Amino acid sequence: MKQKLVIIGNGMAPGRMLEELFERAPGLYDVVIFNGEPRVNYDRIMLSPVLSGEKLYEDIVIHGDDWYARHGVTLHKGAKVTGIDRTAKTVTSANGVTESYDKLVIATGSLPFIIPVPGHDLPGVLAYRDLDDVEKMLEATRRGGRAIVIGAGLLGLEAAYGLKRQGMDVTVIHIMPTIMERQLDPPAAYLLEKALNDRGIEIITKANTKRIVGEDKVEGIELEDGRIIDGTIVVMAVGIRPAAQLAKDAGVVTNRGIVVDDGMMTSDGAIFALGECAEHRGVCYGLVAPLYESAKTLADRLVGGASEYRGSVVNTKLKVTGINLFSAGDFAEGDDREEIVLRDATAGVYKRLVLKNNRIVGAVLYGETADGAWFFDMIKRGTDISEMRDTLIFGQAYQGGSPLDPTAAVAALPDDAEICGCNGVCKSKIVGTITAKGLTSLDDVRAHTKASASCGSCTGLVEQLMALTMGDSYNPSAVQPMCTCTELGHDDVRRLIVAKGLKTIPAVMQELEWKTSCGCAKCRPALNYYLVCDWPDEYADDYQSRFINERVHANIQKDGTYSVVPRMWGGVTNAGELRAIADVVDKFEIPMVKVTGGQRIDLLGIHKEDLPAVWADLGKAGFVSGQAYAKGLRTVKTCVGTDWCRFGTQDSTGLGIRLEKFMWGSWTPAKLKLAVSGCPRNCAEATCKDIGVICVDSGYEIHFAGAAGLDIKGTEVLGLVPTEDEALEHIVALAQMYREQGRYLERIYKWAKRVGLDEIRRQIMGDSEKRRGYFDRFVFSQKFAQVDPWSERVSGKDKHEFKPMAVVGMAEAAE
Amino acid sequence: MMDTKIMGRRDAECVQGGFDRDWVDIGVLHDIPLRGARCVRTPLGRIAVFRTADDQVFAIEDRCPHKAGPLSQGIVHGTSVTCPLHNMVISLETGQAQGADEGEVRTIPIRNRDGRLSIAVDTLGLLVAAE
Numbered sequence: 001m002k003q004k005l006v007i008i009g010n011g012m013a014p015g016r017m018l019e020e021l022f023e024r025a026p027g028l029y030d031v032v033i034f035n036g037e038p039r040v041n042y043d044r045i046m047l048s049p050v051l052s053g054e055k056l057y058e059d060i061v062i063h064g065d066d067w068y069a070r071h072g073v074t075l076h077k078g079a080k081v082t083g084i085d086r087t088a089k090t091v092t093s094a095n096g097v098t099e100s101y102d103k104l105v106i107a108t109g110s111l112p113f114i115i116p117v118p119g120h121d122l123p124g125v126l127a128y129r130d131l132d133d134v135e136k137m138l139e140a141t142r143r144g145g146r147a148i149v150i151g152a153g154l155l156g157l158e159a160a161y162g163l164k165r166q167g168m169d170v171t172v173i174h175i176m177p178t179i180m181e182r183q184l185d186p187p188a189a190y191l192l193e194k195a196l197n198d199r200g201i202e203i204i205t206k207a208n209t210k211r212i213v214g215e216d217k218v219e220g221i222e223l224e225d226g227r228i229i230d231g232t233i234v235v236m237a238v239g240i241r242p243a244a245q246l247a248k249d250a251g252v253v254t255n256r257g258i259v260v261d262d263g264m265m266t267s268d269g270a271i272f273a274l275g276e277c278a279e280h281r282g283v284c285y286g287l288v289a290p291l292y293e294s295a296k297t298l299a300d301r302l303v304g305g306a307s308e309y310r311g312s313v314v315n316t317k318l319k320v321t322g323i324n325l326f327s328a329g330d331f332a333e334g335d336d337r338e339e340i341v342l343r344d345a346t347a348g349v350y351k352r353l354v355l356k357n358n359r360i361v362g363a364v365l366y367g368e369t370a371d372g373a374w375f376f377d378m379i380k381r382g383t384d385i386s387e388m389r390d391t392l393i394f395g396q397a398y399q400g401g402s403p404l405d406p407t408a409a410v411a412a413l414p415d416d417a418e419i420c421g422c423n424g425v426c427k428s429k430i431v432g433t434i435t436a437k438g439l440t441s442l443d444d445v446r447a448h449t450k451a452s453a454s455c456g457s458c459t460g461l462v463e464q465l466m467a468l469t470m471g472d473s474y475n476p477s478a479v480q481p482m483c484t485c486t487e488l489g490h491d492d493v494r495r496l497i498v499a500k501g502l503k504t505i506p507a508v509m510q511e512l513e514w515k516t517s518c519g520c521a522k523c524r525p526a527l528n529y530y531l532v533c534d535w536p537d538e539y540a541d542d543y544q545s546r547f548i549n550e551r552v553h554a555n556i557q558k559d560g561t562y563s564v565v566p567r568m569w570g571g572v573t574n575a576g577e578l579r580a581i582a583d584v585v586d587k588f589e590i591p592m593v594k595v596t597g598g599q600r601i602d603l604l605g606i607h608k609e610d611l612p613a614v615w616a617d618l619g620k621a622g623f624v625s626g627q628a629y630a631k632g633l634r635t636v637k638t639c640v641g642t643d644w645c646r647f648g649t650q651d652s653t654g655l656g657i658r659l660e661k662f663m664w665g666s667w668t669p670a671k672l673k674l675a676v677s678g679c680p681r682n683c684a685e686a687t688c689k690d691i692g693v694i695c696v697d698s699g700y701e702i703h704f705a706g707a708a709g710l711d712i713k714g715t716e717v718l719g720l721v722p723t724e725d726e727a728l729e730h731i732v733a734l735a736q737m738y739r740e741q742g743r744y745l746e747r748i749y750k751w752a753k754r755v756g757l758d759e760i761r762r763q764i765m766g767d768s769e770k771r772r773g774y775f776d777r778f779v780f781s782q783k784f785a786q787v788d789p790w791s792e793r794v795s796g797k798d799k800h801e802f803k804p805m806a807v808v809g810m811a812e813a814a815e
Numbered sequence: 816m817m818d819t820k821i822m823g824r825r826d827a828e829c830v831q832g833g834f835d836r837d838w839v840d841i842g843v844l845h846d847i848p849l850r851g852a853r854c855v856r857t858p859l860g861r862i863a864v865f866r867t868a869d870d871q872v873f874a875i876e877d878r879c880p881h882k883a884g885p886l887s888q889g890i891v892h893g894t895s896v897t898c899p900l901h902n903m904v905i906s907l908e909t910g911q912a913q914g915a916d917e918g919e920v921r922t923i924p925i926r927n928r929d930g931r932l933s934i935a936v937d938t939l940g941l942l943v944a945a946e
Contacts, residue, residue, distance in 0.1 A: 058882070066880050066918055447915035516848060518868045520896030521904070544850040548888040548899040556899055560885045567857040805853035805864060806841040808936065 002030050005100050005302065006091050008246070009082045009107035010035035012044055013275030013291040015062055017105070022071055028303060030550035032099050034091065037130060038078035040064060043132070045288050047420065048320075051162030053132050055249030059557075081108075084541075085264075086268055092536045097144045103302065105249050105268055106258060110240035110276035110286065114156055115150065119212030125234045128159045137235065141166035145232035148172075148221055150554035152179035152211055156237030156320060157192075160201050161320045164234075171202045171229055173209060173221070183327040187343075188350050188366045194347075195323050196558045197450055204229075224644050242277045242284050255720040257284040262308035264298040274298050280311060315421065317369075317377050329379045330354070331362030342393045351393055358386040371395035373461065377417045410464045420451040420458050421467065430462065434469045442466065443543030466734045486516050490743035494530055503535050505542055519545075526744035529631065532667050533739050536781035543798070549629035554611055554787045562611060563604040565628035566618050567664065570638045570656035571599025588614055594597035598635030598673060600626055617789035624664075624788040630665040631745070631772050633674075633735075637685065641678030641695065650677035650695035655724055659731060665786040666778070669742030669751070672735065690748040694722075700727035704734060705752040705762075713749055716757050719765040733774035734764050740774075838848040838926055838933040844872065845930065852896070855934065860925055862934065863887035867894055867905050873907035874934050880905075880918030889944040 007014045010033050018031065041063040049055040068075045080418050084104070085755035092098045112127030119485070125718060126136050137159070142146065146161045152174035164170045172179075178189035185275050192670040193203055208224040212234055220230040220799045242257030253259045257279030264272045264280075275291050276284065285291060290312035297309035315328035316501040322653055333339075333642040342351040347367060353375065357380050363375040378385065391398045398411060413419075413426035431438065433449045445462060446453040451461045467474045481487050488496070493512065502508045505527050509519060524545035531539040543551050554562035566581070583595055592604040598604035606614055615625075628634060636659050639645065641652030658674040663674075675686035677695040686692025688708035694701040699722040706715035720733065721727050737760065752760060764771045793802075847853045847866040854877055855862045859878035863886050871894065877887045884900030894907045904913040905920060912918040924935035 064882070070918070180838065253907065287856050444915070516893060520892045520895075521902065524890060524892065544848055544891065553889075556888060557887075558882065558900065560883075560888075672836060800848065803860075804856045805846055807856045808839055808841065808934075809858050 003102040004031035004100065005030070005103045005105065006101035007031065007033045007105045007107060008084075008091065009033075009109055009275065009277075010037070010075065011107060011109050011275060012041065012288060013043040013109075013295050014105060014107040016292050017274060017295035017299050018071070018073070020296050022304055024299060025303045026071070030105070031071070032101075033068075033073060033075045033095055034079045034097070034099075035075060035077050036080040036083045037132070039131070040068070040077075042131065047128075047131065047134050048158035048162055050131070051159065052165040053135060054165075054641070057131060064102075081469075084246065084252075084268055084271075084372075086250055086252075086271070086349070086370060090272065101270070106252075106266070106271065106273045106277060106297070107275045108246055108277045110284075111243050113239045114236050114237065115209060115238055117209055117211050119214060119218075120236075122212055122216070122218050124215050124218030124232065125212060128235055128237045130153050131238070137163060137233065138166065140233040141168050142562045143232060144168060146171060146230060148229055148231040148232050149235045149237060150164045151239070152176075152203060152205070153179065153182065153237060153239070154316060155287060156235070157196065157318065158320065159200070159235050160196070164199060164201050164278055167758040169202075171204065171231065172196075173206055173207045173223070173229075174203065174205045177206050177808040179203060179205065181316075181559060183364075184325075184366075185331055185352060185364055188325070188327070188364045189353070191348060191350055191366050192318075192323065192325060196320075203209070214805050218548065238285055241274065242279065242280075243588070244277055245273075247273065247277070255279050255282075262297075262310060263301045263306075264294055264309060265301070265347075267277055272298055272301070280309065283311060285312065285314065287316065289418075289421050289424065290314055311320070313376070313380050315372065315374075317421075323734050324367055324369045326365040326369040327363065328372070328376045328678075330647050331363035331364055337361070340389075340393045346802065353393060355385070358389075360385060370460070373417065373419065373458075374413065377413065410461060410661040411468055419461050420449075423450040423453065425449050426466065431469050432463050434466060439466075440470070440474070461705050482526060483520055484521050485509075485516040486525050488511060488512060490526065490746075492525070494534075494741075494743075497530055497534055502542075503531065503538055505531065509742065512618060529667060529669065529744050533781070536784045550631070550720075551609065551798075552608065552791065553625055553627075553629060554606070555629045557604065559605075561600050561605045561607055563628075564606055564611070564614055564618075565596065565600045565602050565626035567621035567626040567660075568600055568634055569660050570653050572653060572657065573601075573637075577623065579620065580623070584614055586618045587617065596628070596635075598628075599637045600628065600635060602628070609802055609804075616794045619788075619791050619794055623790075625790045626666065627789075630667065631670050633660070633663045633665070633672050635673055636663075637673070637675040637689070639676075639678050639683035641676075645678055647681060647698050648695070649676035650678060650724070652676040652684065652693070652715050654725065655693065655700070658724070659728060660784075661730065662728065663735065665788075666735070666739070667781060667785065668735065668739050670745050672748065673740075674731075688712070689715065693727060693731070697723065700736075702727060702730055705749040705757070707747065710731075715751065718761060725789065729775050730764055730771065732778050734760070734772040735765060736774035736778040739778070744789070797808075820877045825944055827927070837935065839936045840931060840933045843930050844870065844927060844932060847872070850891045852889075852891060854885075854887050859886070863896075864925065864932065864934075865891055865896060867891060867906070867907070872927050872932060874923040875905070875907060875910050876921040878920060879903055880912060880920055881916070886920070904911050 026628050040061060043060040043062050045683040046055060076097050078097050080099055081091055081093050083092045090098050090100045112129045127133050138745055146169040149172045152172050160170045160172050171681050178186045179193055210222045210224045212235050213220045213222055244254040244258045247258045248254045251399040258266055258272050258273035258277050260266055260278045260280050264274055266273050276286055289495055293312055294309045295309050300307040314331055318325045336356055338355045341352045349367035353360055354363045360379050365372055385392055388399050413427050417427045419425055419427055435450055439445050452459045480489055482490055496512055502511055502513055508527055525547055528542050528545040532541055549555050554564050556562055588605055588610050590603045594602045596602050605677050607778045627631050638653045638656030641655055642648040672690050674691045675684040675689045677684040677686045678695045680694055686694055687703055688706040692703040699720055702718040703715035704718050707713040721730055738748050738751055823916045837866045841855050843885040845893050850868050853861050861876035862874050864872045871878055877885050879886055879898040881903045882900055886897040888899045889896040895904050897904050903916050907911055926933050928930055
């Protein structure tokens with residue numbers, strides 16, 4: 001009979017242990033997990049990017065529900081274990097589940113330490129440990145005000161940065177004279193403190209909290225010296241302690257954590273401990289790399305192996321965007337220790353190595369951390385550095401041979417050097433996988449090895465390894481094929497479509513020798529766009545080659561429902577339109593109505609079957625599709641201009657509406673968003689748009705190639721034109737130039753960077769014949785494009801899209 | 816609201832292995848666009864029925880193994896579909912995720928008799944409510 005393995009806790013350590021276990025011996029155990037949190041296993045070290053808004057919870061899930069199902073794991077969610085009966089070999093949870101075990105793994109993690117000052121139990125005092133804490137913090141950010149973070153360690157500073165990014169004022173209170181004193185020496189701490197100050201985070205050191213102020217919720221804190229700091233939340237990030245109480249109650253030997261031997265076994269031979277709750281050789285670890293190492297040992301032990309965990313040297317990186325900081329090992333001063341220091345005040349670089357008996361025992365790098373992995377490797381190995389001592393601090397590239405080859409550094413790394421600390425991936429695994437599977441792109445390497453797939457800070461190293469392994473065949477600047485169906489890049493395909501007069505997707509695939517019978521989800525939408533753009537009158541749009549949003553003219557949401565955005569020309573609406581929207585919301589019980597960044601109203605959560613009826617009602621009120629789903633003209637945002645504004649210099653609303661009415665319905669390589677501001681105060685935010693207009697007394701300043709998404713970039717000036725008619729002609733010509741040259745999914749700012757701003761200015765501003773040509777071609781294509789897709793579908797087009805083909809085994813009443 | 820009626824026509828037939836299988840009619844091939852898909856609603860969830868460029872038909876669970884995306888809304892290419900939510904590619908023949916991704920969806924036996932399509936309901940473990 002199968003042995004039963006019960007695991008208490010569902011964090012990263014047991015998650016990794018199970019991956020290792022299933023790789024070694026799938027099906028060896030019946031696995032049952034108790035998780036105190038009501039969710040699956042997620043990447044706890046990525047909570048900071050979730051807090052700062054740089055990632056979503058969905059992005060940090062490690063094992064989704066399907067993973068547990070696939071491996072036959074029973075996961076009790078929201079089941080906090082309250083007792084272990086070692087005699088009966090059973091585990092019982094608060095919600096009444098009892099499971100027996102043959103082997104038990106305790107992975108209860110750690111608890112945040114809450115300083116027991118008066119007021120510590122007030123609502124608004126938070127820890128920073130799990131997703132619930134992050135959600136509470138995010139909720140607080142919506143109310144605004146000041147956040148007080150107690151503790152300037154790794155977690156505290158990441159919390160402070162995240163809260164600041166979410167728009168709160170932040171003050172960090174730290175009891176020690178310098179911040180992050182466990183990882184940083186005072187000079188590095190000084191540089192870091194300065195960098196955080198520059199980001200608007202206030203830091204008060206040598207400050208002891210006396211009490212938390214507030215009646216029935218947090219209103220601030222009082223320091224020992226009597227200072228009062230106002231705040232709406234207090235985040236305590238002063239440390240963690242291993243969650244060992246459960247084990248202790250069961251009579252398992254504990255000290256600070258649950259005591260384990262080199263095989264991760266506790267004082268009870270059937271019970272193991274893993275992760276932050278475990279104490280190994282007197283050390284409790286709180287970072288992910290050592291936990292992953294011990295997880296590997298435990299997995300091996302569980303399949304009958306004899307591997308031993310011997311403890312880890314740990315390194316640290318701070319996940320604050322734009323700050324490079326690395327520390328590893330032990331850097332306290334001592335009589336038997338020497339140090340090598342490099343400072344470059346202008347560049348903001350500080351490097352310090354601590355040596356003992358010609359071996360590196362500690363390293364702190366600030367500002368320039370590329371050699372972190374190399375130093376860390378030598379610390380772990382105890383490498384004798386006397387030969388290279390003179391140049392050691394300059395890094396690996398300066399050790400003999402050719403200093404300027406950027407790949408020399410990674411080439412010199414030993415095979416087992418760790419490249420990706422998050423996922424414990426070493427050099428030989430990456431090199432071996434690239435060779436064995438013939439990988440050619442960074443995405444492939446991430447998919448197959450997980451290297452640089454978590455926090456991404458080792459991406460540069462991984463790319464260097466790729467260059468090293470593939471040699472000349474790795475050329476990041478070479479023409480990238482459109483997809484694996486062809487060797488041709490986007491530009492060649494576009495050129496050949498026109499040169500050979502290719503007018504259908506099958507014709508393109510045949511003539512250009514596509515390697516697949518009917519393409520893939522990457523090339524088909526691109527080809528469809530190129531053909532629509534190049535042969536507006538002749539090409540029959542292939543809806544099956546369009547992404548679902550463009551096929552059903554609404555935006556698919558994570559739950560399979562759709563959102564609908566009616567067009568409001570220039571962002572202007574009226575009582576009749578709003579009333580019609582309100583009626584539609586009531587009639588179809590639309591769960592969410594939201595105002596978008598493009599001055600439109602978004603109706604979310606509409607079932608696909610209801611879309612035509614929703615559109616029919618909106619159509620009666622005069623609405624057409626807002627094309628909020630399209631790789632095409634989206635919105636023209638405006639301010640109120642001379643009609644109302646005392647600063648307005650031109651009729652910005654009028655021009656915006658005119659542009660939108662002229663350009664709606666056009667397909668473009670990627671989405672195209674415009675804005676028109678009536679004066680340089682720029683209330684319509686035109687200077688981060690794909691195309692923007694700033695009205696001035698003397699005319700219209702046309703801008704383009706801005707971005708405010710994945711990248712943030714102010715616009716470039718195309719030129720100044722004196723009249724509204726000219727503004728329209730220049731903008732339309734620019735849009736057409738982009739339509740004809742842009743690669744599918746390439747936003748205008750990337751296209752502009754590729755072809756050059758001067759070239760664009762020369763053609764649009766300087767060459768009236770060219771400009772007129774672009775303008776005329778745009779106008780011609782609009783004859784075929786300006787058909788409202790909603791009213792078409794209300795009158796029956798593509799009926800099949802919106803109805804199930806059949807209903808099997810359901811009573812009609814259920815519909 | 817629905818223009819489809821409850822499908823109740825069954826015909827049992829012998830398939831290889833010798834056991835009787837219940838087929839239920841779901842419509843005709845031309846109801847589905849080429850390189851497209853339609854849905855069939857069942858008490859156990861949606862089934863996506865695909866028609867490839869060369870008129871092969873496949874039926875799979877309409878639920879991506881990654882984040883439960885509706886596969887019927889994806890782009891069909893060869894005998895695969897790309898999920899509309901996060902681009903996981905699923906084989907229509909095996910239900911397996913392609914490339915480096917892992918995961919699988921259930922496949923449902925489907926039969927094309929002169930353009931009339933039926934699916935094997937016994938594999939769904941469902942009873943036709945009309946009977």
